[in-house]
Amino acid sequence: MGSEGFGPRVAFTIPGTEIMVSETVTVTWFIMAVIMIITLLATRKMEKVPKGPQVVTEAIVGGVRTLTMQTMGEKNVGFTPYVGMLLFFIAFANLAGLIGLRPPTADVNTTMALALMTFFMTHFFGAKSKGIGSYLKGFLDPIPLLLPLNIMGELANPISLSFRLFGNIVGGLIIMSLLYGALGGFTEMLLNISIPFFQVGIPAVLHVYFDLFAGLLQSFIFAMLTMVFVSMAMD
Amino acid sequence: MLVGLTAAELRLGLVQFDWTFVFQIANTLILFLFLKKFLFKPVTSFMEAREEEISGAYNDAEEKNKEADAIKSEYLEKISKAEEEGRTIVKEASKRAERHADEMIKDAEHEVASMRDKAKLEIEREKTKAVNALKNDIAGLAILAATKVIEKDMKEEDHKDLINKFIDEVGDAKWQN
Numbered sequence: 001m002g003s004e005g006f007g008p009r010v011a012f013t014i015p016g017t018e019i020m021v022s023e024t025v026t027v028t029w030f031i032m033a034v035i036m037i038i039t040l041l042a043t044r045k046m047e048k049v050p051k052g053p054q055v056v057t058e059a060i061v062g063g064v065r066t067l068t069m070q071t072m073g074e075k076n077v078g079f080t081p082y083v084g085m086l087l088f089f090i091a092f093a094n095l096a097g098l099i100g101l102r103p104p105t106a107d108v109n110t111t112m113a114l115a116l117m118t119f120f121m122t123h124f125f126g127a128k129s130k131g132i133g134s135y136l137k138g139f140l141d142p143i144p145l146l147l148p149l150n151i152m153g154e155l156a157n158p159i160s161l162s163f164r165l166f167g168n169i170v171g172g173l174i175i176m177s178l179l180y181g182a183l184g185g186f187t188e189m190l191l192n193i194s195i196p197f198f199q200v201g202i203p204a205v206l207h208v209y210f211d212l213f214a215g216l217l218q219s220f221i222f223a224m225l226t227m228v229f230v231s232m233a234m235d
Numbered sequence: 236m237l238v239g240l241t242a243a244e245l246r247l248g249l250v251q252f253d254w255t256f257v258f259q260i261a262n263t264l265i266l267f268l269f270l271k272k273f274l275f276k277p278v279t280s281f282m283e284a285r286e287e288e289i290s291g292a293y294n295d296a297e298e299k300n301k302e303a304d305a306i307k308s309e310y311l312e313k314i315s316k317a318e319e320e321g322r323t324i325v326k327e328a329s330k331r332a333e334r335h336a337d338e339m340i341k342d343a344e345h346e347v348a349s350m351r352d353k354a355k356l357e358i359e360r361e362k363t364k365a366v367n368a369l370k371n372d373i374a375g376l377a378i379l380a381a382t383k384v385i386e387k388d389m390k391e392e393d394h395k396d397l398i399n400k401f402i403d404e405v406g407d408a409k410w411q412n
Contacts, residue, residue, distance in 0.1 A: 004246065005246055005248070005249055006246075006249050007246040007247045007248045007249040007251065008246065008247050008255070009244070009245065009246050009247075010245040010246070010247060019254045020245075020247070020253070020254065021254070021255075021258070022247050022253075022255050024255050024259070025255055025258045025259070025262070028258070028259065028262050029262070032262060032265065032266050032269075035266065035269075035270070036266075036269055036273075039269070039270065039273050039274045040273065042274070043273060043274060043277055043278060046277070046278070046281050048285055048288075057274075057278060058278060058282055061274065061275060061278040061279060061282070062282060064275075065275075065279060080275055080279070081267065081270055081271035081274075081275040081276075082267055082271075084270055084274070084275055085263070085266055085267040085270050085271075088270070089263065089266055104259070107255060107259075108249075108250050108251070108252070109252060109253065109255035109256040109258075109259050110255070110259045112252070112256060113256055113259035113260045113263060114259075114263060116260075117260070117263060170249065
């Protein structure tokens with residue numbers, strides 16, 4: 001903790017407690033509000049013959065549904081809302097960097113929270129669908145000697161899942177802040193004025209890669225891996 | 236907390252677990268429940284209902300088509316049957332008419348033949364009558380002539396038989412001509 005580095009800032013401390021609310025949480029609230037408002041607007045006035053925004057809404061919901069069905073199988077279509085939440089939340093969170101906010105996914109607390117939920121879902125639904133006995137027996141496959149390796153492998157999943165997302169986003173964040181700093185320094189050095197002109201336009205290229213491309217890709221990867229882990233544990 | 240810094244200037248560690256973790260789990264669950272209740276459930280059920288309605292409409296249409304086809308073939312059959320019946324009726328009628336005409340012609344022929352026979356008989360009768368009349372006249376004339384020739388009163392009654400005999404012998408062949 002300090003005033004330096006790339007960690008999230010503390011937005012406020014809940015009065016009377018030592019609980020510090022970081023900008024990760026406040027930006028998350030903002031993103032949640034945006035998603036909720038879009039949802040409410042998009043599902044308003046549904047008509048039998050869709051037109052305008054309703055077409056987009058139906059395409060998105062239908063797309064997530066199809067993706068879930070294709071990845072997890074017809075019987076697991078009930079996971080659609082969770083997969084959709086992961087896709088939308090992580091995509092919006094990763095894109096928050098574009099409007100100058102700190103992406104909530106650039107905080108290991110967020111990514112670990114998501115990954116642990118996936119982890120618990122994996123094992124809960126695995127045990128539920130296989131029965132607790134054969135589920136636990138699965139850890140002894142193919143030979144009982146591999147039990148510790150199996151357990152470690154399972155524990156590695158949430159770690160790799162959370163740090164993949166976190167590393168991608170925080171890496172982009174760090175590179176972008178370094179670039180902004182460097183461009184600001186260049187303007188001052190070359191033109192001797194304190195208005196950072198070079199920060200206009202030039203970082204856009206890297207924003208497209210780090211925020212748009214990597215951001216959307218990572219949200220897709222996270223959702224895909226969640227689906228694969230859960231459905232693999234189930235059958 | 237570091238001295239001399241306000242909360243907003245304070246940065247948490249880059250990789251550090253703290254209360255944010257709890258907040259984020261709660262936030263994620265809230266967002267999940269919200270999306271489930273307000274986005275995925277209503278939109279999915281709406282789309283499914285519409286899909287069902289459309290497929291129902293298609294099935295209905297198909298059924299109606301089938302029904303219409305069945306009715307159509309039924310009617311076609313009926314029409315062809317009616318046509319055949321009509322043809323039979325016409326054939327029968329024309330046959331009957333032909334027969335009737337034949338009969339009428341035969342009747343007419345019969346009648347004509349009988350009328351001709353009757354006419355022939357009549358003519359024969361008239362001829363005989365005329366011949367007999369002539370015979371009588373000629374007999375009379377012959378007697379008259381003979382009377383004048385011999386100038387002798389010949390009794391008509393006495394000689395009539397004789398004369399008639401003569402006429403019959405001489406005249407029959409000639410009168411027939």
